[in-house]
Structure formats: C-alpha cells, structure tokens
Amino acid sequence: MNLSPLPLAVFVVDASGGITSWNRACEKLAGYPAAEMRGRTLGDLVEFDDKAGKNASIQARVDQDSAGTLVCADGRRVPVRVTVAPQSLDIEQQGSFSVIIVPRGATAPSRYALIQDLPVNDVIEGLPCVFYVVDQSGRLLLWNHQLEEALEMPSEDLPTVEVKYFFDETNRAAIVQKILDAFEQGASWHEAELVGRHGKRTSYLFQCARTSVGSLPCVFGTGLDITMRKEAEHVLKVRERAIFASVNAICITCCDGPDNRIEYVNPAFERITGYTLAEIKGRDPRFMRIEGCDSGEHKRIHEALRKKQSVRSVLRNARKDGEVFYNDLRIDPVMNADGEVTHFVAVINDVTEARHYERRLHHLAHHDPLTGLANRTLLQERLKQAIQHATRNHTTGALAFMDLDNFKHINDNLGHDVGDAVLRETAERLRANMREEDTVARVGGDEFVLVICDQGSPEQVADLVERVRRSVGRPILLDGKEVVSGTSIGVALFPRDGGSVDKVMRAADAAMYHAKSLGKNNCQFFSAELNRLVHEHLLLEASLGRAIGNSEMVLGYQPKVDLRSGKMVGAEALVRWNHPEHGLMGPDSFIPVAEQTGLIVPLGEWVIDEACRALQALHAQGIEDFVISVNLSLRQLRQRQFVDRLADSLRRHGVSPPCLELEVTESLLMERPEEAKEVMARLKKLGVRLSIDDFGTGYSSLSQLQAFPVDHIKIDRSFLCNVDSNGHSVITRAIIALGHSLKLKVIAEGVETREQVAFLRDHHCDQMQGYYFSPALSQQGLADMVSRGVTLHS
Ligand SMILES: Nc1nc2c(ncn2[C@@H]2O[C@@H]3COP(=O)(O)O[C@H]4[C@@H](O)[C@H](n5cnc6c(=O)[nH]c(N)nc65)O[C@@H]4COP(=O)(O)O[C@H]3[C@H]2O)c(=O)[nH]1
Numbered sequence: 079m080n081l082s083p084l085p086l087a088v089f090v091v092d093a094s095g096g097i098t099s100w101n102r103a104c105e106k107l108a109g110y111p112a113a114e115m116r117g118r119t120l121g122d123l124v125e126f127d128d129k130a131g132k133n134a135s136i137q138a139r140v141d142q143d144s145a146g147t148l149v150c151a152d153g154r155r156v157p158v159r160v161t162v163a164p165q166s167l168d169i170e171q172q173g174s175f176s177v178i179i180v181p182r183g184a185t186a187p188s189r190y191a192l193i194q195d196l197p198v199n200d201v202i203e204g205l206p207c208v209f210y211v212v213d214q215s216g217r218l219l220l221w222n223h224q225l226e227e228a229l230e231m232p233s234e235d236l237p238t239v240e241v242k243y244f245f246d247e248t249n250r251a252a253i254v255q256k257i258l259d260a261f262e263q264g265a266s267w268h269e270a271e272l273v274g275r276h277g278k279r280t281s282y283l284f285q286c287a288r289t290s291v292g293s294l295p296c297v298f299g300t301g302l303d304i305t306m307r308k309e310a311e312h313v314l315k316v317r318e319r320a321i322f323a324s325v326n327a328i329c330i331t332c333c334d335g336p337d338n339r340i341e342y343v344n345p346a347f348e349r350i351t352g353y354t355l356a357e358i359k360g361r362d363p364r365f366m367r368i369e370g371c372d373s374g375e376h377k378r379i380h381e382a383l384r385k386k387q388s389v390r391s392v393l394r395n396a397r398k399d400g401e402v403f404y405n406d407l408r409i410d411p412v413m414n415a416d417g418e419v420t421h422f423v424a425v426i427n428d429v430t431e432a433r434h435y436e437r438r439l440h441h442l443a444h445h446d447p448l449t450g451l452a453n454r455t456l457l458q459e460r461l462k463q464a465i466q467h468a469t470r471n472h473t474t475g476a477l478a479f480m481d482l483d484n485f486k487h488i489n490d491n492l493g494h495d496v497g498d499a500v501l502r503e504t505a506e507r508l509r510a511n512m513r514e515e516d517t518v519a520r521v522g523g524d525e526f527v528l529v530i531c532d533q534g535s536p537e538q539v540a541d542l543v544e545r546v547r548r549s550v551g552r553p554i555l556l557d558g559k560e561v562v563s564g565t566s567i568g569v570a571l572f573p574r575d576g577g578s579v580d581k582v583m584r585a586a587d588a589a590m591y592h593a594k595s596l597g598k599n600n601c602q603f604f605s606a607e608l609n610r611l612v613h614e615h616l617l618l619e620a621s622l623g624r625a626i627g628n629s630e631m632v633l634g635y636q637p638k639v640d641l642r643s644g645k646m647v648g649a650e651a652l653v654r655w656n657h658p659e660h661g662l663m664g665p666d667s668f669i670p671v672a673e674q675t676g677l678i679v680p681l682g683e684w685v686i687d688e689a690c691r692a693l694q695a696l697h698a699q700g701i702e703d704f705v706i707s708v709n710l711s712l713r714q715l716r717q718r719q720f721v722d723r724l725a726d727s728l729r730r731h732g733v734s735p736p737c738l739e740l741e742v743t744e745s746l747l748m749e750r751p752e753e754a755k756e757v758m759a760r761l762k763k764l765g766v767r768l769s770i771d772d773f774g775t776g777y778s779s780l781s782q783l784q785a786f787p788v789d790h791i792k793i794d795r796s797f798l799c800n801v802d803s804n805g806h807s808v809i810t811r812a813i814i815a816l817g818h819s820l821k822l823k824v825i826a827e828g829v830e831t832r833e834q835v836a837f838l839r840d841h842h843c844d845q846m847q848g849y850y851f852s853p854a855l856s857q858q859g860l861a862d863m864v865s866r867g868v869t870l871h872s
Pocket residue numbers: 636651652653664665666669682685708709710711771772827828829830847848849850853854
C-alpha cells in the first residue's frame with residue numbers, strides 16, 4: 079500500500095510492533111531516513127505514557143487513544159497522540175496495524191500545510207474535467223489525460239501546438255483574449271468547444287486563473303464538459319423558438335393564486351388578439367370573454383381548471399378592437415418536479431375564417447344561389463321539423479307548391495336576364511309575405527315552395543296563400559316594361575294530408591297540378607272538401623267587400639231597458655248582411671272574415687255612421703236621451719284616424735257624443751291594454767260613452783279595470799244562462815257589486831226569462847237587454863217602440 083500521499087504520519091506495524099512500512103510524513107516528523115527506519119519497532123520510536131508502556135501488546139492499543147513521546151532522530155522528544163487500527167476487519171486475520179501519530183498540542187495541519195504531500199499527479203489525473211497549465215506563449219505546460227482524449231492527440235504532440243488551435247477558427251481570438259484576461263486580471267471563464275484532431279467536438283466551461291511555476295508566470299484551469307447542458311439548452315431554445323414562431327397564439331398562466339395570471343404570451347397571441355404582453359401580463363385571461371356569450375362553455379373550462387385538468391372548447395372572444403373571433407382553445411396543465419400543477423398553457427387557434435367558410439359552405443349547400451331562398455335539401459329538413467311540430471302541438475301547418483304560369487314564355491321571349499330578375503323579384507315578394515318561422519324555397523326553375531307553420535284554420539291558410547298569389551301576380555317593372563306572371567298554387571295541410579315529408583310533398587304537388595288543370599293562376603287544396611270550404615271563404619271575402627258598398631248591410635237595434643223604471647234607455651246596434659243569394663246572415667258568419675281581411679275597418683265605419691244616422695232620426699222624432707251602442711273591433715281602435723273619423727261622423731249627423739256608446743270586449747282590451755287605454759282616453763275626451771262587453775271572460779284585474787275610463791260593464795250572457803246555478807249566480811252578483819264599487823253601471827245581456835229579470839232586479843243590476851224584452855229590431859221598429867213608451871213589466 080502506498081502511504082506517501084497521506085498528510086498524517088502513518089506507520090504499518092506487524093503483530094509484534096515491528097515497523098513494516100511508513101509514509102513520507104513519518105520521515106519528516108521523526109527525522110529518520112528510510113534505511114534507519116527499517117527494523118525498528120513502535121516501542122523504539124514512541125515512549126507510551128501509560129503504565130504498560132513498552133510491554134503492552136500492539137493489539138491492546140487497538141482503538142485506544144494513547145499518549146506518548148516520539149523520540150526523533152535528532153534527539154528531539156515530541157509529545158504525540160497514537161491511534162492504532164487493525165488493517166483487516168477480519169479478527170482471525172489480524173496481522174498488521176495502522177498507527178497514526180499526531181503531535182500533541184500542535185494544531186491540526188492547515189489547509190495548505192499538507193499540500194506538499196499531495197500526490198498532485200493522481201489528483202490531476204483523477205479530476206472529472208480537463209486540466210491545463212498554459213504559459214505565456216500560449217502553449218501547454220501541464221495537462222491531464224482527459225484533455226488528450228478530448229483533443230484526440232498523443233501526449234507528446236500537445237505542447238507543440240498553441241492552445242488556440244484546439245478551437246474553431248472563429249473562436250480563436252476570443253480564446254486568446256480570455257487567456258490574456260487571466261494573465262492580466264487573475265482569472266477568467268468562458269465556454270467553448272474543443273475540436274479534436276479527428277473532428278470530435280466537446281463543449282467545455284473553462285475557468286482559469288493566473289499562477290506561476292517558479293518564476294514562470296502561467297495560467298492553469300479546468301474545463302468542465304457541458305455537452306449535456308448545452309444539448310438541454312439547445313432543446314429548450316428550439317422549443318422556445320417554436321412557441322415564439324407558432325402561428326397559434328400561446329398563453330402561459332401561473333396558477334399559484336386564486337386567479338390564473340398571464341406570465342407569457344407569444345407574438346401570435348398579440349397578432350390574433352391585438353394585446354401585447356406588456357398590456358396584459360398579470361391579468362386573468364378571462365378578460366377577453368364576451369358577457370353573456372358561451373356561458374356554458376366558460377363554466378366547463380372553469381371547472382376543468384379548478385380540477386387542474388386539460389380542456390378543449392370553441393368559444394367566442396373579443397379582440398382588443400372589440401371584434402369577435404372564434405377561438406378553438408386548448409388548455410393543458412403544466413406540473414413541476416413534485417407533480418404539482420403550477421401553470422397552464424393555453425393554445426388559441428383563431429378559427430373565425432374557417433367558421434365563416436363553413437357557414438358559407440353550409441349556406442351554399444342549403445340555399446339557391448340565384449334567389450338566396452332555401453333549396454330542396456333545406457326545404458325537406460324544415461318541412462320535417464314543421465310536421466313534427468304540428469303533430470306534437472296539435473296545430474295545422476301547410477305546404478304550398480307554386481310555379482309561375484308563363485315563366486317559360488318570359489324566359490324564351492325576354493331573355494334569361496329578365497327571367498332571372500322575375501325569379502328574384504318573386505322570391506322577394508314571397509319572403510315579404512311570410513313570417514320568420516316559415517320557409518320559402520326554390521326547388522326548380524320556376525318552382526317555389528312555402529312551408530307555413532302554426533295556422534289556426536284552413537281558412538287562415540287560404541287567406542295567406544291568396545295574399546301570396548295576388549302579390550306574385552302583380553306586374554313586375556323591368557327596364558320600364560311590365561312583366562306579369564300568374565301562379566298556380568297547390569296546398570296540402572299537415573298532419574291532416576300526410577304525416578311524412580314524402581306524403582305531404584306528394585299531396586301539395588297533386589294539388590298544384592289540379593290548380594294548373596283548372597286554367598292556371600289559382601289555388602287548390604289537396605282535399606276536395608277543403609277546397610269547397612276555402613273557396614266559399616274566399617268568395618265570402620270577395621263579396622263582403624262589395625256588400626259594404628252595395629248597401630247590403632243593415633243594422634238591427636236591440637233595446638236596453640232600465641231595470642228600476644222599466645223604461646227603454648237605449649239600444650245595441652247589431653250588424654246583419656242581407657246577402658242577395660243567402661238571405662239575412664248573422665254577424666258570426668262574416669265578422670271573423672271581416673276581422674281577418676281588414677274589411678272590419680270600413681264595415682265598422684259604416685256601422686258607426688249608420689248608428690249616428692239612426693240617432694239623428696230619433697232626435698228628429700223628439701226622442702232625446704236615447705243611447706245607441708255599437709261594437710268595436712281592436713283593429714278599428716288601432717286605426718290612427720279612428721277618433722277623428724268618429725268625431726266627424728257625430729258632427730255630420732249632429733249627434734251629441736254621449737248618445738253614442740262604444741262596446742269593446744274585455745278580451746280585446748286585455749290583448750293590448752296600454753294601447754287600448756290611450757285610445758279610450760281620447761274617446762272619453764270626445765264625450766262618447768264606453769262600455770266593456772262580455773265582462774267576466776277576459777281575466778282583467780281590478781287595477782286594470784280602474785285604468786279604463788268606461789261607463790258600463792256588460793255581464794257576459796254565459797253567466798246569466800242559468801242564474802239558478804249557484805256558481806253563475808255568485809259570479810253575476812260579484813260582477814254587479816264590482817261594477818257598483820267602481821261607480822259603473824252594470825248591464826245584463828241575453829236576458830231571456832222572468833227569473834233572470836227578478837234575479838237582476840234583486841241584485842240591483844242597472845239595465846238589461848235580451849229576448850225577454852225584445853230581439854233586435856229595424857230602425858223603424860225601434861222608433862215605434864220608443865214612441866209607444868213600451869216598458870218592462872214588473
Ligand atoms: N241567446 C240569446 N242571444 C241574444 C239575446 N239577446 C240578444 N242576443 C244576441 O246576443 C248578441 C249580443 O251581441 P254581442 O255580445 O255584442 O255579440 C255580437 C258582437 O260581438 C258581434 N257584432 C254584432 N254586430 C257587430 C258590429 O257592428 N261590429 C262588430 N265589431 N261586431 C259586431 O257579433 C256578435 C253576435 O251578434 P248577434 O248574432 O247579433 O247576437 C247578438 C244578439 O242577437 C238573448 O236573449 N238570448
């Protein structure tokens with residue numbers, strides 16, 4: 079064993095204490111040359127202080143800390159501490175012992191005191207790095223084998239080459255400068271790549287310092303192989319570049335607090351959102367969201383982040399300039415070495431254009447390019463939904479097939495441009511007549527289809543289709559020329575005429591061919607019975623318009639009597655139609671048609687005018703103080719000119735306004751209470767009387783009732799039918815009490831029996847009308863009855 083490098087004085091002795099080997103530190107301490115050391119025993123050199131002294135066996139001193147005196151070659155006596163340890167741990171094999179001698183009282187050797195004993199060679203060769211000493215000429219004085227390996231050069235060649243040639247040419251000047259720096263400033267460091275003779279390249283962190291060998295100044299140092307670090311750095315740099323150069327926006331947030339704070343965003347983020355990193359660093363990325371938009375998605379993202387999970391979503395965000403963009407977002411958690419999530423990486427993909435493109439494609443796939451109407455694909459989808467909706471909700475829908483009667487002629491004679499313009503204008507007119515929820519489609523050259531939802535009755539469908547037919551049939555003005563095209567329309571109702579797309583389409587198609595065979599420009603329903611009904615309805619509509627101008631309308635007047643005095647105080651004007659073919663028709667058969675078609679407005683005006691004329695005639699006969707009431711429809715009330723026209727009528731006939739009473743049904747008032755209130759206030763100002771008809775059926779609240787400036791309420795006939803029925807008598811009594819508490823007069827209508835009259839009297843109802851007293855009379859009949867002074871029997 080080579081003990082020389084050890085900094086402490088160490089002997090090896092055999093079991094009898096004979097010295098077998100020693101180190102240089104022993105020679106120095108005791109001063110014996112090697113020749114004199116051999117053959118001596120430990121007892122010759124050390125006088126132990128303890129009693130056993132020389133006689134103690136070496137084994138007895140194992141693990142003892144013994145004190146003694148070292149007798150040196152020059153006679154000096156140095157007090158020492160002696161430690162003995164067996165060289166083998168196997169007790170059976172104990173043959174030799176290490177003896178360590180440390181001078182007592184002397185301090186432990188200083189950090190550098192033992193350096194001279196250090197086996198510098200071994201240390202340098204064992205270093206985990208390259209070692210070098212370079213002189214001022216830039217050549218190596220000393221190096222270890224690690225350097226030889228890195229340079230792929232034999233030992234003898236190394237001092238022959240200037241060290242700068244161990245590097246790439248581009249690095250040489252910097253290397254020389256660093257060595258000079260070390261010479262001048264004492265130390266320097268740098269990173270560079272050593273290039274081996276055969277091309278091997280190794281990255282090193284060189285650290286060097288100035289020293290001298292004797293009087294020769296030099297620089298020594300180490301080079302630590304940093305290849306792995308360089309590779310890791312390179313990988314990181316590549317990734318960093320990738321993030322930087324990514325076309326997708328990347329946003330890194332830190333989640334150590336309650337919020338996610340933005341730590342980094344790449345240039346693509348700035349490009350997409352308009353926000354720079356400086357503007358938004360530290361903010362929560364949610365600032366880009368749009369209030370009330372995609373809230374379900376935001377909730378899902380929030381939940382995923384709370385659970386530190388990955389999440390993907392497409393949502394709308396706002397750019398800095400407020401523009402909305404579609405964000406295909408992916409967020410992933412990033413963990414630290416302990417597995418804790420410290421950050422989130424969000425990749426933002428602006429898919430706005432793709433979305434628009436998708437929509438455009440979808441639109442193209444579902445719409446007719448010429449007119450922008452739905453095409454056959456979309457039509458079938460919508461029709462399917464409409465049939466399902468109608469079946470589920472027990473409503474009626476309609477499918478109308480139509481084609482332009484002389485389109486081929488237009489196309490052939492006026493050219494395709496005119497043909498296209500006609501198609502576009504037709505599409506526009508169809509669109510204008512349909513509601514948002516309906517579908518207008520073009521399925522062939524001049525074939526259009528309408529899907530009409532939620533219709534109340536076949537008559538309503540007929541009105542709508544008729545309106546469409548007339549609208550499409552109006553002349554189209556093109557380049558100063560009028561083009562006219564009639565339309566044949568076939569209508570099928572669903573689910574009545576079929577419960578599937580196929581069946582309903584076939585039914586409508588058949589109806590359209592039927593319409594064409596009947597001489598074009600007309601509309602046919604699929605079912606014959608319906609056709610009849612609808613045509614009667616349309617006929618009625620057409621003849622009603624004529625009837626108003628042709629004096630076919632007449633008014634009947636049903637007297638109203640005061641229940642206390644029994645005297646006639648007024649009458650309700652009820653319209654009838656003296657039809658040239660069907661005879662006298664009651665209002666129930668034509669008022670709904672008049673309402674639907676708007677003819678109720680001229681009809682209502684005629685009724686008011688006629689009632690004023692009757693009042694004028696009664697006045698002329700000296701019958702003053704008599705009130706005639708007329709029924710109003712909401713449509714009339716909504717006419718802007720209504721109040722002015724009414725005032726005009728009163729003036730023309732010299733009728734005092736309180737002689738005219740307007741009856742509006744409670745349900746009509748409740749349809750648009752605010753609008754009705756405003757008009758009624760204006761009417762009240764004019765001085766006419768107002769009453770609420772069919773009271774008790776319209777669910778008005780007391781507060782609403784108070785807001786209408788009315789004089790009378792009329793109890794609906796249905797409550798009087800059987801005043802014996804407890805429920806009805808309670809309601810009738812309640813209405814009378816309610817009317818009186820609001821200081822309104824209460825009128826009962828439809829009074830047919832003596833019992834009803836008695837009941838009304840007992841409960842202080844003010845007036846009544848009904849067959850018990852009189853049905854509606856002609857104007858003359860009424861005048862006679864009033865002048866005869868007929869009263870209600872008590
Ligand atoms: N069962 C029974 N019925 C009786 C009795 N006394 C009168 N009637 C009927 O009850 C209806 C009362 O008119 P209404 O409730 O205003 O109901 C009216 C009113 O809402 C509407 N109407 C009538 N004329 C006009 C009008 O000029 N304009 C408007 N917009 N609607 C009108 O038509 C509805 C029906 O009128 P009419 O068929 O004339 O039917 C009248 C009248 O003939 C009776 O004792 N028993």
